[in-house]
Amino acid sequence: MTPVNDQPLLEGRDLFLTYAGSHVPAVNGISLTLRPGELCGLIGPNGAGKTTLISIFTTLLRPQQGSLDIGGIDACRNPGAVRQRIGLVPQDIALYDRLTGYENIAYFGRMYGLTRAELRERAAYYLDMFGLWDKRNRQVAAYSGGMKRRINLIVGLIHEPELLFLDEPTVGIDAQSRHLIMEKLAALNSERMAMVYTSHYLEEVQRLCRRVVIIDLGRIVAEGTPEDLVAQTEGCDNLAELFLKKTGEHLRE
Amino acid sequence: MIGVKLSASIAKELLLLVRDRAGLVLLFVMPAFLVIVITLIQEKVTTTTVEVLFVDNDKGAIGTEIRDLFSRIDTLRLVTKLDGADLSAERVRRLVAAGRYQFGVVLPAGLSDIADKAARQQVAHHLFPEREKEAIAAIPEILVWFDPTVHGSFRAAVRTALDRVVAGVQTRLLVEHSLALLPEKIGEGVSPQMLQAFPLPKLDARELLPQLFEETAFIPVAEHFISAMQFTRQPTAVQQNVPAWAIFGIFFIAVPLAGSLIKERDSGTLLRLRVLPVSYLTVVSGKILAYMAVCLVQFAVIVGAGIFILPLLGLPAFDPGGEPLLLLLVLLGIIAAACGYGICLGMIGRTYEQIAVFAPVSIVIGAAIGGIMVPVYALPEFLRPICLISPLYWGESGFYDLLLRGGGLREILPETLGLLAFGLAATICGVLYAAAKRKRP
Numbered sequence: 001m002t003p004v005n006d007q008p009l010l011e012g013r014d015l016f017l018t019y020a021g022s023h024v025p026a027v028n029g030i031s032l033t034l035r036p037g038e039l040c041g042l043i044g045p046n047g048a049g050k051t052t053l054i055s056i057f058t059t060l061l062r063p064q065q066g067s068l069d070i071g072g073i074d075a076c077r078n079p080g081a082v083r084q085r086i087g088l089v090p091q092d093i094a095l096y097d098r099l100t101g102y103e104n105i106a107y108f109g110r111m112y113g114l115t116r117a118e119l120r121e122r123a124a125y126y127l128d129m130f131g132l133w134d135k136r137n138r139q140v141a142a143y144s145g146g147m148k149r150r151i152n153l154i155v156g157l158i159h160e161p162e163l164l165f166l167d168e169p170t171v172g173i174d175a176q177s178r179h180l181i182m183e184k185l186a187a188l189n190s191e192r193m194a195m196v197y198t199s200h201y202l203e204e205v206q207r208l209c210r211r212v213v214i215i216d217l218g219r220i221v222a223e224g225t226p227e228d229l230v231a232q233t234e235g236c237d238n239l240a241e242l243f244l245k246k247t248g249e250h251l252r253e
Numbered sequence: 254m255i256g257v258k259l260s261a262s263i264a265k266e267l268l269l270l271v272r273d274r275a276g277l278v279l280l281f282v283m284p285a286f287l288v289i290v291i292t293l294i295q296e297k298v299t300t301t302t303v304e305v306l307f308v309d310n311d312k313g314a315i316g317t318e319i320r321d322l323f324s325r326i327d328t329l330r331l332v333t334k335l336d337g338a339d340l341s342a343e344r345v346r347r348l349v350a351a352g353r354y355q356f357g358v359v360l361p362a363g364l365s366d367i368a369d370k371a372a373r374q375q376v377a378h379h380l381f382p383e384r385e386k387e388a389i390a391a392i393p394e395i396l397v398w399f400d401p402t403v404h405g406s407f408r409a410a411v412r413t414a415l416d417r418v419v420a421g422v423q424t425r426l427l428v429e430h431s432l433a434l435l436p437e438k439i440g441e442g443v444s445p446q447m448l449q450a451f452p453l454p455k456l457d458a459r460e461l462l463p464q465l466f467e468e469t470a471f472i473p474v475a476e477h478f479i480s481a482m483q484f485t486r487q488p489t490a491v492q493q494n495v496p497a498w499a500i501f502g503i504f505f506i507a508v509p510l511a512g513s514l515i516k517e518r519d520s521g522t523l524l525r526l527r528v529l530p531v532s533y534l535t536v537v538s539g540k541i542l543a544y545m546a547v548c549l550v551q552f553a554v555i556v557g558a559g560i561f562i563l564p565l566l567g568l569p570a571f572d573p574g575g576e577p578l579l580l581l582l583v584l585l586g587i588i589a590a591a592c593g594y595g596i597c598l599g600m601i602g603r604t605y606e607q608i609a610v611f612a613p614v615s616i617v618i619g620a621a622i623g624g625i626m627v628p629v630y631a632l633p634e635f636l637r638p639i640c641l642i643s644p645l646y647w648g649e650s651g652f653y654d655l656l657l658r659g660g661g662l663r664e665i666l667p668e669t670l671g672l673l674a675f676g677l678a679a680t681i682c683g684v685l686y687a688a689a690k691r692k693r694p
Contacts, residue, residue, distance in 0.1 A: 019692065059528065060524070060527055081530075083528055086528070088524070088525060090521045092520060092521025092524070093520065094522045094525040096522065097520075108529070111536075112530065155525070
């Protein structure tokens with residue numbers, strides 16, 4: 001990881017994006033800044049614009065308006081340079097079933113330009129950290145859901161990005177796997193890896209993140225520490241109640 | 254209870270099928286289209302008319318007779334003029350050598366006169382061996398030119414037809430001259446008065462001179478394979494089938510290639526690939542190169558089987574020719590086209606089920622109209638221009654130019670460039686389509 005400084009790691013200003021064929025902006029003037037080592041929870045109801053915002057941050061989509069700097073690099077103009085510094089753990093198990101866990105890690109590691117020695121060292125470190133060292137040579141197809149989730153996470157981490165985007169990384173796994181993942185993410189964050197964490201498990205977000213951003217209808221509707229946000233909002237005892245208060249109780253889909 | 258559960262399962266599966274409308278349409282349309290195309294080809298192939306270029310340098314009775322007899326054969330159509338001009342032997346040779354026509358027949362000048370004289374001599378030698386000592390006139394050959402890509406059955410059909418026609422002419426000549434000379438033979442030692450008093454009955458030459466008719470085939474027919482280059486290799490079914498079916502096999506790489514792209518997209522791996530600090534082009538290129546390597550191995554296996562296994566089964570060995578680099582060039586063109594097709598299908602296809610139906614059926618149709626299953630010249634006339642749109646036909650032509658017609662770089666370049674262009678265009682279409690689709694929610 002690069003040396004720590006107080007310059008913003010991610011700085012998005014007035015980001016705006018409307019999909020082709022739609023009249024409603026998916027991201028409507030969002031500005032967000034993230035500093036190195038920060039762990040930000042990004043929550044919102046389905047269709048609020050979370051995935052679109054993450055896609056903009058990870059350079060998959062280019063905003064129609066606004067600017068985005070990551071690590072001091074203009075992400076819109078130079079997405080290739082930004083991609084080396086960020087990592088993505090998608091919601092889907094984005095792995096090759098017929099490759100082993102180690103082969104999946106090795107493939108993506110090589111694509112990030114890791115040398116063989118770096119790859120061996122890091123793969124061993126993360127496989128051990130997530131309890132998969134002994135199962136590294138099994139095909140992913142033979143893994144349990146929890147094991148797949150952990151390999152999915154390691155693949156996003158293997159190049160040790162400065163900023164890691166986690167899109168619901170604990171969906172569909174048992175309490176033990178979830179606990180392990182949360183614990184290890186907190187440990188990695190304590191080593192100054194910045195993270196943007198999206199999840200519908202609000203208790204997870206409250207436990208893990210020191211800062212929460214709630215978005216709805218493509219806009220930020222609340223932002224702050226979970227404690228401050230809950231304290232500032234009348235009649236709310238926790239993040240889940242605050243969430244419903246800010247985004248409404250009506251169904252979105 | 255089981256019935257309820259079973260019917261619920263059936264209803265669910267039907268709903269799933271109906272919801273994938275494109276997949277459903279393909280499921281019905283593609284096999285139906287396949288049945289129509291294949292049936293059409295196989296039905297018409299036996300009745301289709303094969304064009305034979307015909308040059309009559311004889312301009313005599315035999316030429317006219319051969320033309321008349323030929324024109325009575327339904328499956329052959331004699332072409333004596335092109336673009337309003339009479340054909341010359343040289344032009345026919347060039348057209349057949351270029352593969353534009355598959356058959357050419359050239360009657361030599363003076364055939365009628367010399368054949369007539371030779372027939373008379375044949376009969377005279379037979380009837381009056383002591384008296385007739387003059388050597389039988391040498392009849393110039395009737396030339397039959399074949400494109401080396403012509404399959405054996407069609408070659409045999411045309412040759413048989415010609416032999417029948419020539420045999421008819423020979424018989425007529427022999428009968429005429431026999432009837433002219435037989436009275437003299439029968440009248441030997443008989444006084445003219447006797448002959449006048451007892452005229453000869455109507456004679457049947459075949460009955461009286463069976464040996465003459467059985468043994469004598471005096472109009473020579475020479476069969477030659479014509480190619481652009483000096484080329485002496487005898488075309489065999491092996492030499493024609495191995496490259497043709499290898500192309501068919503190579504194109505099937507499109508199925509797993511497209512499937513792999515769809516699986517990457519569906520599993521979310523594509524998303525991960527797109528945030529890598531390398532261009533997606535690099536990722537796709539890696540995929541294409543891997544599949545190309547598989548195709549090269551596949552081709553090597555097929556050629557190896559042609560060279561080493563077919564002879565063990567009593568068939569001639571496949572000859573890969575003496576131009577390995579040119580062979581590789583055509584092969585790379587075919588592989589590029591097949592991979593480009595796979596990339597295009599993988600980018601455009603919405604579900605694996607769609608591709609699983611569309612890709613193989615479209616390849617079979619491409620092979621059917623592209624001359625892999627049935628030679629293009631044997632296709633129904635209205636289908637022949639369509640074969641030009643099949644990259645499998647370009648690949649087959651490229652291989653045939655090289656392996657059967659003895660062509661070189663100049664001959665294979667158009668097909669090879671066409672294949673490469675197709676592969677590139679298909680890839681670009683697929684990539685552009687996918688890029689446009691990503692801009693939608």
